[in-house]
Structures are given as C-alpha cells and as structure tokens.
Amino acid sequence: MFRRTAVIAILLALLAPSAAQAQQNNENQQNQGTPTQPFQPLPPAQPTPAPTAEPEDDGGFLDSEISGSATLYIIAAALLVAFVFIGMFISRDAKRTLPKAHRPDSRRQRDEGPHKHKREAKSKARARGKAQKAARRRNR
Numbered sequence: 001m002f003r004r005t006a007v008i009a010i011l012l013a014l015l016a017p018s019a020a021q022a023q024q025n026n027e028n029q030q031n032q033g034t035p036t037q038p039f040q041p042l043p044p045a046q047p048t049p050a051p052t053a054e055p056e057d058d059g060g061f062l063d064s065e066i067s068g069s070a071t072l073y074i075i076a077a078a079l080l081v082a083f084v085f086i087g088m089f090i091s092r093d094a095k096r097t098l099p100k101a102h103r104p105d106s107r108r109q110r111d112e113g114p115h116k117h118k119r120e121a122k123s124k125a126r127a128r129g130k131a132q133k134a135a136r137r138r139n140r
Contacts, residue, residue, distance in 0.1 A: 095103075
C-alpha cells in the first residue's frame with residue numbers, strides 16, 4: 001500500500017514540470033496576441049453596441065386589465081383572507097382535539113376557580129396594609 005502511494009506521488013511530481021512547461025507561451029503565440037502570460041497587460045476592451053429602444057406593446061393584458069397598486073391590494077386582501085381562514089381552522093381544530101378534562105368549564109364562575117385561595121390572601125394582605133396605613137396616620 002505504501003509503495004503504491006509512493007509511486008503515484010513520484011509520477012505526479014514528474015508530471016508537474018511538464019504541465020508548467022505547457023502553460024508557457026512559445027514565440028508564435030506571443031506574435032498572435034493571445035495573452036497567456038499572467039503579467040502581460042490586458043487587450044483593450046471592445047466597445048459595447050448602443051442599446052436600441054424596443055417598441056412599446058400597447059395591446060398587453062397587464063396594461064389594460066390590472067396594473068400597478070390595484071394588483072398589490074388584491075393580492076394583499078387575498079392573503080389576509082387566507083391567513084384569517086387558516087387561523088380559524090387551526091383554532092377550531094385545536095378546540096376539538098382538546099381532551100374533555102382540559103377544556104374550560106363555561107358554567108364555572110371565575111371566583112370558583114383554582115386561584116380562589118390566592119385572591120383571599122391578596123385581599124387580606126391589602127386589608128392589613130390599609131390598616132397599617134391608617135394606624136400611621138393616627139400616630140402622627
């Protein structure tokens with residue numbers, strides 16, 4: 001395996017000078033003006049032809065029926081309707097697939113919810129704060 005790799009490397013090393021030799025110009029190519037040397041100046045640029053004006057097409061579909069901002073408004077309205085429809089479909093499907101145990105009970109009052117204890121604690125804390133404030137006013 002090592003011998004095979006070494007032979008391939010030697011063959012590639014021997015082929016490299018011939019490739020470099022092939023890249024150099026001979027005198028015939030230099031006289032013809034083909035620049036293959038890397039440091040020779042570039043030939044002058046060819047002048048570009050002047051663009052010709054194309055005739056206008058007056059009978060086009062886009063020019064007569066829909067043009068400009070009206071098209072953009074139509075597309076924007078269609079996208080808005082599509083996004084609203086997609087949102088409604090997703091929310092309706094999410095409500096249907098929600099298990100019954102996780103659905104909110106519409107008959108339950110807000111005060112009967114799981115946070116009733118927190119509300120009572122808050123109201124007691126507010127009452128204590130008001131009492132302390134009143135006591136500070138009396139002791140001035």
